[in-house]
Amino acid sequence: MRTIENYSHNIGEMVVYRKQGIYEITGIKEQIIGGAKKDYYVLSSVYDKNATVYVPVDSESLVSQMEPMLSKDEIHAIIDISEENSVNWLENTAERALYFDEIMKSGDLTKILAMLKMFILRKESADKKSNRTFARDEKVYAAAQKAVTEAFAYPLGIDKTQVIPYITDRVNSNL
Numbered sequence: 001m002r003t004i005e006n007y008s009h010n011i012g013e014m015v016v017y018r019k020q021g022i023y024e025i026t027g028i029k030e031q032i033i034g035g036a037k038k039d040y041y042v043l044s045s046v047y048d049k050n051a052t053v054y055v056p057v058d059s060e061s062l063v064s065q066m067e068p069m070l071s072k073d074e075i076h077a078i079i080d081i082s083e084e085n086s087v088n089w090l091e092n093t094a095e096r097a098l099y100f101d102e103i104m105k106s107g108d109l110t111k112i113l114a115m116l117k118m119f120i121l122r123k124e125s126a127d128k129k130s131n132r133t134f135a136r137d138e139k140v141y142a143a144a145q146k147a148v149t150e151a152f153a154y155p156l157g158i159d160k161t162q163v164i165p166y167i168t169d170r171v172n173s174n175l
Contacts, residue, residue, distance in 0.1 A: 007057050009041060014154070015066040017053060019107035019147065022046045022069055022154045028057065041066070046154055070109075070155050078109045079170045085114040089122065093134060100140040109151060113167070116144040120164075 009015065013025045023043035030039050031054065038056050041063070045051035055062050070078070087103065090096040103111045119141045122133070133141075149163040158166060 007039075007041075008063060009066060014046070014069045015043070016069055016151060017043055017055070017067075018065045019067075019151075021048075021051075021150050023053065023066075025066075029054070047150060047160070070151060072156060075152050075155060076170065078113060079167055080174065082110045082113040082117065083171060083174070085110055087111065087115040087118045089118060093136070097136050097140075100137075104140065104143055104147070109148065112144050112147050116141070116148055119144065 007028065009025055011025050011027055015023055015025065017023050023045055025041050026044045027042040028039055029042050030037055032038075038058065040054040040056055043053040043055060043066075045053075055066065057063065090099055100115065103115050106112075119137075145164075148167075149160040152158075152163045152166070153160040156163070156166065
């Protein structure tokens with residue numbers, strides 16, 4: 001690996017890549033792919049030591065998906081704003097799947113957190129029969145939980161398992 005000057009990101013920088021997790025830029029490496037030499041940012045996941053992503057330094061569309069990690073103040077703002085957002089449960093399974101997919105694809109953590117809260121409240125509801133979920137719903141719930149916990153845990157300096165209690169404490173202290 002080598003260090004190269006004049007790139008938009010630095011080795012050692014922490015970024016959120018494609019809104020799917022926090023990575024450390026651990027180097028810049030020259031690779032030969034298809035006979036062409038290119039430099040790539042080497043991103044190492046902070047949560048999965050076996051996950052490494054190579055991002056071409058000259059690909060504006062991919063490099064633009066390397067975003068700064070959230071600050072504690074930004075996380076608090078997301079939690080507070082998510083209280084004002086509501087995500088509704090749609091009874092039609094196909095419509096619900098499209099609605100939830102749209103929220104996840106947006107990458108908007110205030111909406112994703114609002115959706116996650118809706119799932120948690122449904123799971124805690126006393127009327128379990130009317131709160132039937134399907135495998136697709138559980139998959140979206142898991143993806144929402146992963147997106148929120150991974151985006152919040154590292155900047156807050158807490159374990160991923162402590163993110164939901166942290167959010168709950170924050171919401172309750174604002175009541």
